[in-house]
Amino acid sequence: xxxxxxxxxxxxxxxxxxxxxxxxxxxxxxxxxxxxxxxxxxxxxxxxxxxxxxxxxxxxxxxxxxxxxxxxxxxxxxxxxxxxxxxxxxxxxxxxxxxxxxxxxxxxxxxxxxxxxx
Amino acid sequence: xxxxxxxxxxxxxxxxxxxxxxxxxxxxxxxxxxxxxxxxxxxxxxxxxxxxxxxxxxxxxxxxxxxxxxxxxxxxxxxxxxxxxxxxxxxxxxxxxxxxxxxxxxxxxxxxxxxxxx
Numbered sequence: 001x002x003x004x005x006x007x008x009x010x011x012x013x014x015x016x017x018x019x020x021x022x023x024x025x026x027x028x029x030x031x032x033x034x035x036x037x038x039x040x041x042x043x044x045x046x047x048x049x050x051x052x053x054x055x056x057x058x059x060x061x062x063x064x065x066x067x068x069x070x071x072x073x074x075x076x077x078x079x080x081x082x083x084x085x086x087x088x089x090x091x092x093x094x095x096x097x098x099x100x101x102x103x104x105x106x107x108x109x110x111x112x113x114x115x116x117x118x
Numbered sequence: 119x120x121x122x123x124x125x126x127x128x129x130x131x132x133x134x135x136x137x138x139x140x141x142x143x144x145x146x147x148x149x150x151x152x153x154x155x156x157x158x159x160x161x162x163x164x165x166x167x168x169x170x171x172x173x174x175x176x177x178x179x180x181x182x183x184x185x186x187x188x189x190x191x192x193x194x195x196x197x198x199x200x201x202x203x204x205x206x207x208x209x210x211x212x213x214x215x216x217x218x219x220x221x222x223x224x225x226x227x228x229x230x231x232x233x234x235x236x
Contacts, residue, residue, distance in 0.1 A: 054192045058183040061197065065176040074172045074199040079179065081192040081209075091199075 004030050004105035009071040018095035027101040034104045036096070043096045044089040045104045049111055054081045056118060063110045073103055122148050122223035127189040136161075136213035145219040152222045154214070161214045162207040163222045167229055172199045174236060181228045191221055
């Protein structure tokens with residue numbers, strides 16, 4: 001099984017297939033910290049990250065923002081004192097796509113790098 | 119009436135008084151774009167800001183973050199493609215304080231500056 005962090009997001013069309021239950025069984029164990037939640041009928045991958053203050057939370061928000069721009073795929077990022085919540089889903093299909101699992105894995109990698117360097 | 123953007127946030131204690139209806143009648147007209155919403159029993163000032171893309175939304179998030187650090191008062195900032203939502207409230211009192219109206223006014227000023235310079 002190829003590491004998700006080594007895979008790029010692919011351009012996504014409106015008729016791109018959402019992940020199936022079989023896909024989730026393969027992909028979710030690679031990003032086990034992420035919850036699959038349903039908001040307004042849309043499945044999302046959501047994870048909370050904790051920090052000791054606001055400045056570090058905002059710095060991580062920027063790290064995720066840089067990743068998002070590189071992948072041309074954009075999450076919702078909630079930034080608060082000591083806390084960042086990231087949610088990935090695919091607006092074009094109103095559901096989860098394989099891209100979202102790739103970006104969740106890359107967010108985990110960004111967090112590991114952030115912890116190691118801050 | 120002194121311009122809210124000229125006033126600093128004051129250090130806030132747990133027994134600091136929340137804004138009264140009379141305070142709101144004075145302060146809210148100075149930040150008319152902000153909605154007073156109640157979330158989990160806590161009054162908050164909330165405003166949405168729109169942008170043409172993700173990068174500008176993230177840049178504005180950073181402008182608000184810088185303001186928050188300067189005031190030592192920290193909002194919740196939701197960053198998405200083309201959209202930033204800022205919510206101010208005072209965690210120590212679980213309610214709205216005059217500080218929140220000051221920070222809302224300063225956020226409006228930061229947005230005006232952002233639009234003029236980006």
